[in-house]
Amino acid sequence: MSLPPLPTELEQIYNPSILEAVQKLNSCYFTAFNVVTSGNFDAQRLEYHIRIISDTVVPLLMGLEEIALEQNIPQFWLMDCVERFKTIVVQILQESRGISEHHSTYVKLHAFNIFFW
DSSP states (O other): OOOOOOOOOSSOOOOHHHHHHHHHHHHHHHHHHHHHHHOOOOHHHHHHHHHHIIIIIHHHHHHHHHHHHHHTOOHHHHHHHHHHHHHHHHHHHHHGGGSOHHHHHHHHHHHHHHHTO
């Protein structure tokens, strides 16, 4: 599963750094989605993906949001991406119930930061 493609108008050509950010978002989403839905994970994998979402995805989405008007990035596309990543975070939280207290606390703290960004 992947994120929805960045909408383009016939004349719209996005800056290469925007396209690179979108590609990074897609890669993070694809990997996290596959790990969570596979059922084949451990505490470290859950921590890794929650950290990637917290430390990489959130800043990328915030950066894209800051330049959205200037670069004609549709707000509905950004919000769809945010909601999809939040869904992954919820799934990670659900899976983290079965891991050690230390790892579970770590995942919950990062998830809290993501939801309140």
